[in-house]
Structure formats: structure tokens, C-alpha cells
Amino acid sequence: MNTRAHIGVTGLAVMGRNLARNLARHGYTVAVHNRTPSRTKALMEEFGHEGTFVPAETARDFVDALQRPRRLMIMVQAGAATDAVIDEFAPLLESGDMIIDGGNAHFADTRRREADLRERGIHFVGAGVSGGEEGALNGPSVMVGGSKEAYAVLGPMFETISAHVDGEACSTHIGSDGAGHFVKMVHNGIEYADMQLIAEAYDLLRQVAQYSPAEIAEIFRTWNKGRLNSYLIEITAEVLSHTDADTGRPFVDVVADAAGQKGTGRWTVQTALDLASPVTTIAQATFARAASGQSALRTAYRPLPGGMHIPKTRSEAERFTSQVEQALYASKVIAYDQGFTMIQDAALTYGWDIDFGAVAGIWRGGCIIRAAFLDRIRTAHKAAPDLVSLLAEPGFAEEITAAQVPWREVVATAARRGVPAPAFAAALSYYDTLRADRLPAALLQGQRDYFGAHTYRRTDRQGAFHTHWAHPDRPETDV
Incomplete structure (x- = not known):
């Protein structure tokens, strides 16, 4: 087989298949391989017209299809499956070749693999890819860890296929060994917090202000035109306005209220404990998912008394809605600030030279937590590379100062009414903890x-x- 592929992708489930298609659509010749050859065949039959693919059935054929230095991207399940693929392909590679892990690997595993392969002359690159299957196909955010030499080769490729905001690529070199996967892990932790805060805002608007899901959808659409503009706020409005086709009821009312998780949020909290980094809002969001699945405990607690139910007039509901917007914004700032603080703590611990402004920059597009205020976070870190906290930046400090009274009112109202708001409360408590004399x-x-x-x-x-x-x-x- 002629050596002609710019890069190879092994592991052709949804994310791997879509990344391979994205690369091919941008003019790269892509070797494709899967442990089950039928997936390779299916990709070729359905999407082979989108670009130049080189299908390979065996590991040797796959490696032989790659140009030197070989760029081999692994898109398989994190853990033992990734180690098995590395063990299969590494003996077939030569010094200077590269293995890229684009899965949700634990950063400690990436550090171990990078050190091992470095001794064998092979570059191991841990690339955190965010944006889900749509992002993988149309432009993800890519957080790349590993050597600078490897990024010099891979960087232009990732920057080409990534999302772009204001003409800038949402891909960058984060730092050595496991830095890319670490930042992706923290990204997912912030995602947990962001989603939980939005869910708590919905719950408060429904239970306290007595709005319907469709009315709350319109509130979120309005918020999405302002400082809360983000992908998660946008899709929340879509979910809340959706009607279940079978019952005619609001979609949100027919979904079981037990949230799943794939583990990266839990990793964030576990690692934060090791670093003594107080990511309290992220932790409460993670525990809230765990609590939602504790059916036996919830059954035992359900008969117990709750808070006071005091109906609100329309004007009171509108005032409360404004307070919730303030509380949501302030809590989101705290959650993002905790994430960046954790990255700073890890950088000191592991010797990573991380450009925090660049991290905020690549999160502006492609990824799940993309939000308008990330541009302000990027600007703040660019202006002050040693910025300790977002709340040390005058603009954010002024907004938090303006928000703190309604923020407290929302948390107090939640407590009086017996509406759970663990992430709101954790964010406010964190704020009060760090500002205390x-x-x-x-x-x-x-x-x-x-x-x-x-x-x-x-x-x-x-x-x-x-x-x-x-x-x-x-x-x-x-x-």
C-alpha cells in the first residue's frame, strides 16, 4: 500500500467517524481503521464521497498507509481499551511518529503513556476534543497536550478542522504531557456546574414564580440575548419549549428526573481534592446528579416537610425572575473562576506553562460551555497573565457586587420554600468564604x-x- 495518508483515525464510533470526516472534508487524506472492519466499510459506503479515505483492515496496513512522521489518532473508550490499542500499534511505529489520544482519557493516564512512549522515541499527544458528535464533524474545540515538537506538526491540522470565532481557531497547545486532557476534564467539570445552575434556575422559576416550561423557555431566550448568551442557555430554551409527541405534555415533565454522568465531572472533583483546589460549585453539581439517582433515599425523604408555599403576584414573579438572572450569572462566574483556579493549581503542581487567555479563547466556539462572556475572560487573562481570580478584574467585580443582594435573596427564597439549589448556595458560600476577613x-x-x-x-x-x-x-x- 502506498504511503499517502496525512493522518489515520482508528476507532470509528460516532466521534472517531465524524473527526475522520471532518479531516477529509478539509482536504486531508485520512486512513481509517476499526477493530471491527464492518465499521470501516460502512464509513466508506456512506461518507466515502466526502474526501479521500484510505481504508485499512489490519494494523500493519493502517500504519503503512501513513506518511512519516506518522500521525495515528485513537478514538476508543478511555482506560484499558486505549492501552490495548497503544500496545497494538506502538511496536509498528518508528522514532518521531505520533499517537494522538482524542478520547476522554484521565490526565494521569495520559502522563503515564506520554512518559512511556517518549522513552521509545514516540510522541504521545493527549487531545481533549469538545463539542460532541456535531462538534467533531463541523468544528470542535481541541485542547492539545504533549510536546511542542508534536504540536508544530499537528497544530495546523487541528486548527484547520476546529471551530473558529472571529477568525481565530479554537485549538491550541495547552502544555506538556497530560495538560490537554486535564483542561478538557476541567471543561467538563465546569459544564456540570453550568448545567446544574441552569437547571436550578428553571426549578426556581417554575416552583416559586409558577411559570410553565414554555414561559420559562421564553425567559431563557430573552436571557440568551444578553450577558448569559451561551450554547447551554440556547438549548435549554429548546428543551423547555418542546412538547412530547405521545402525551402532549411538556417534554421536561415526561423525562425521568435521574441524571446520568460519564465520569469526567467526578474526576474533576476527585482531582480537586488531591490539589486542595476548592471547586465547590462543580462538586455540588456532581453530587446533585448522584443524589438524583438515589431512588431509595428519595423515597424515604419524600414524606418529610418542606418549606412555605407563598404564591407570588405577577409583578413579584417578574421581580424574582430578574433576581434569578442575577444569581445565575454570578454563580456561573464563580463556577468558571473555580475551574480556572483549578487549572492554575495544576499548572504549579505539574510544571505546565499554560496560557489561560488562550484556554478561554478556544472555549468560545465548538465546545459545550461556549459562552459570550468567555471573550471577556480571555481579555482579562491577556491583560493580566498573573490574574489570580476573575473577581480581581474590575468589570467582573463590579457585576458581582451588583448581583450579590438578589443572589442572596434567591438562595434565601430557595431555603424558605424548600426548593433545592445546591449549586447556587455553594457558589454564594464560596464567594463569602473568600471575601471574609x-x-x-x-x-x-x-x-x-x-x-x-x-x-x-x-x-x-x-x-x-x-x-x-x-x-x-x-x-x-x-x-
């Missing part, structure tokens, strides 16, 4: 020193200190 952590340190002699620091002098406590079960000593 003094935190009760001082008492925690006293407790820790009392029962475990863990020592504490003082506000008036340097060093570590320990108090000799008079324990109730033993006399005080001078030891």
Missing part, C-alpha cells in the same frame, strides 16, 4: 492542636506553636 479555620486549628498536637500558626509572630491542653481525661502536664 476571618474564617472559623482558626477554631479548626485549635481543635486539631487539642486532639492531635498538630500545631498552629499565630497572627502576631512567625513559627509553629502547640498549646499544652488540660485534657478532661488526664491532668495537664508540663511535657
Whole structure:
């Protein structure tokens, strides 16, 4: 077989197939391979006319179809399946060749694989691809980790097939080894938070303001014309306005209220604990999904009393709607800020040199969390590369200041009415925690020193200190 393909894609489920089609549509010759040859044949029969594909049945044929340096993209399930594909293809590659993992791999696995293959002279690239099947076909956001040398070869290709905003590609080199997959993981964590916040806003508008799903859809459409403009707000309006064909009821009322998850949100929270990075809003969004699936617990709790039901007049409902918009915006800013803080913490831990403005830039298009205010986040980080927090930027600080009273009113109303709003409450609590002059952590340190002699620091002098406590079960000593 002649060596002629610019890149190869193995793993032709929906995401792999659509990425291969995207590449071919942009003029690249694409070798395609699947463990089950029938999928390769189906792609050729249905989409072979879209560009130049080189089908391969065996691993050797697939590798032989690639130009040097070979670019081999894996689009299979994360975990053991990815390791199996690497084990199959790596022995067939040569020094300087590249394996690109475009799946939702855990960044720690990517770091391990990159280190192993680097010793064998093979570049391993962890590319976080966001946008789902539509993005894969029409323009995703691509977060690329790995060596700069590999990105010099792959970058133009990814930038060509990615989404574009204002003429700029939504693809960039994030950093070495697992940086790309780490940022994709955090992207998904922010996505969890964003979706939960939107769902809580819907629930409050329905239960407190007594709006119908169709009316709430119109509210979201209005919000989507302003500062909340985003893909998720847009599709939420579509979901809420949809009517179930079988029953004629609002679609949202016939869907079981137990949310699924594929694991990346959970990874974000687990990793945040390892980094001591307080992504509280993301965590509450992840736990909210878990709680929704606890049917036995929900059955046990359901008979218990809730909050007060106080009907609102139309003018009161409209005022409350404005408050919810403020609370939703402020909470979204906190969620994104927590995500960027977590990336900063990881960059320090793993030695990644990450351009945070570039990260915000490539999230403006193609990905699920694309939103208008990401352009402002990009501008803020470009203007101040060492920006500690979005709330240190004057524009965002001013908006949060204006939002805090209605934000508190919404969280208080949710508590009084017994409407769950864990992500709203977590975002507000995070805001209050970081703005406080003094935190009760001082008492925690006293407790820790009392029962475990863990020592504490003082506000008036340097060093570590320990108090000799008079324990109730033993006399005080001078030891």
C-alpha cells in the first residue's frame, strides 16, 4: 500500500467517524481503521464521497498507509481499551511518529503513556476534543497536550478542522504531557456546574414564580440575548419549549428526573481534592446528579416537610425572575473562576506553562460551555497573565457586587420554600468564604492542636506553636 495518508483515525464510533470526516472534508487524506472492519466499510459506503479515505483492515496496513512522521489518532473508550490499542500499534511505529489520544482519557493516564512512549522515541499527544458528535464533524474545540515538537506538526491540522470565532481557531497547545486532557476534564467539570445552575434556575422559576416550561423557555431566550448568551442557555430554551409527541405534555415533565454522568465531572472533583483546589460549585453539581439517582433515599425523604408555599403576584414573579438572572450569572462566574483556579493549581503542581487567555479563547466556539462572556475572560487573562481570580478584574467585580443582594435573596427564597439549589448556595458560600476577613479555620486549628498536637500558626509572630491542653481525661502536664 502506498504511503499517502496525512493522518489515520482508528476507532470509528460516532466521534472517531465524524473527526475522520471532518479531516477529509478539509482536504486531508485520512486512513481509517476499526477493530471491527464492518465499521470501516460502512464509513466508506456512506461518507466515502466526502474526501479521500484510505481504508485499512489490519494494523500493519493502517500504519503503512501513513506518511512519516506518522500521525495515528485513537478514538476508543478511555482506560484499558486505549492501552490495548497503544500496545497494538506502538511496536509498528518508528522514532518521531505520533499517537494522538482524542478520547476522554484521565490526565494521569495520559502522563503515564506520554512518559512511556517518549522513552521509545514516540510522541504521545493527549487531545481533549469538545463539542460532541456535531462538534467533531463541523468544528470542535481541541485542547492539545504533549510536546511542542508534536504540536508544530499537528497544530495546523487541528486548527484547520476546529471551530473558529472571529477568525481565530479554537485549538491550541495547552502544555506538556497530560495538560490537554486535564483542561478538557476541567471543561467538563465546569459544564456540570453550568448545567446544574441552569437547571436550578428553571426549578426556581417554575416552583416559586409558577411559570410553565414554555414561559420559562421564553425567559431563557430573552436571557440568551444578553450577558448569559451561551450554547447551554440556547438549548435549554429548546428543551423547555418542546412538547412530547405521545402525551402532549411538556417534554421536561415526561423525562425521568435521574441524571446520568460519564465520569469526567467526578474526576474533576476527585482531582480537586488531591490539589486542595476548592471547586465547590462543580462538586455540588456532581453530587446533585448522584443524589438524583438515589431512588431509595428519595423515597424515604419524600414524606418529610418542606418549606412555605407563598404564591407570588405577577409583578413579584417578574421581580424574582430578574433576581434569578442575577444569581445565575454570578454563580456561573464563580463556577468558571473555580475551574480556572483549578487549572492554575495544576499548572504549579505539574510544571505546565499554560496560557489561560488562550484556554478561554478556544472555549468560545465548538465546545459545550461556549459562552459570550468567555471573550471577556480571555481579555482579562491577556491583560493580566498573573490574574489570580476573575473577581480581581474590575468589570467582573463590579457585576458581582451588583448581583450579590438578589443572589442572596434567591438562595434565601430557595431555603424558605424548600426548593433545592445546591449549586447556587455553594457558589454564594464560596464567594463569602473568600471575601471574609476571618474564617472559623482558626477554631479548626485549635481543635486539631487539642486532639492531635498538630500545631498552629499565630497572627502576631512567625513559627509553629502547640498549646499544652488540660485534657478532661488526664491532668495537664508540663511535657
